[in-house]
Amino acid sequence: MNLRRFLCLFNRHRPNRNRTKWNGHFYTSKCEACGQPVYRLGKQKWRKDNQEAPGKV
Known part of the structure; x- marks a missing residue:
């Protein structure tokens, strides 16, 4: 498994x-690396896109 x-x-x-x-x-x-949808939480902070994300509609 690679680092990413x-x-x-x-x-x-x-x-x-x-x-x-x-x-x-x-x-x-x-x-x-994994092909999952992601959103930017902050500068260089990307997280998996899910409905529990803060501020998501």
């Missing part, structure tokens, strides 16, 4: 920066 994929297990994702989009509330993308 290992970090995904701890909700530390790396976005595909070429496909990052602004949805009106958050920057969203897909993780390069």
Whole structure:
């Protein structure tokens, strides 16, 4: 298992920066390692996109 994929297990994702989009509330993308949808929580803090995310509608 590579390091990036290992970090995904701890909700530390790396976005595909070429496909990052602004949805009106958050920057969203897909993780390069695991392919899951992610959103930007803060500078260089990307988390798996789920309904429990703070401020998500």
